[in-house]
Amino acid sequence: MLVEICLDSTSGYYATDRCRRIEDVQLCLMAHSGSKELRLQHAFQLRTYAARQFRRLLDSVPSLELCDVYDFRYDIAQPFAPNNEMAYSVFVFTPPTPS
Numbered sequence: 001m002l003v004e005i006c007l008d009s010t011s012g013y014y015a016t017d018r019c020r021r022i023e024d025v026q027l028c029l030m031a032h033s034g035s036k037e038l039r040l041q042h043a044f045q046l047r048t049y050a051a052r053q054f055r056r057l058l059d060s061v062p063s064l065e066l067c068d069v070y071d072f073r074y075d076i077a078q079p080f081a082p083n084n085e086m087a088y089s090v091f092v093f094t095p096p097t098p099s
Helices: 051-059
Strands: 006-017 022-033 036-047 065-070 090-094
Touching: none
Parallel strands: none
Antiparallel strands: 006 022, 022 036, 065 090
């Protein structure tokens, strides 16, 4: 049996506090399958960092060890270094190695 599912997503930035680097974001995901529809909506705040700022933050917390960084494709075979051109990233941390 073949089931076709159609996904639509929208997101928007509704407010930005540049001094605190806080952005209010709303995300909406709609899934359609036949006559059924599922709609998920969530609003949240993001704190934005330039790559240099984020690296400095990580360096200030020695208990965090950055393992890999991924972009929106989440391709496990293609991690990359953080940079200022990325719209957003997923950071994967590992426990620190014992000394």
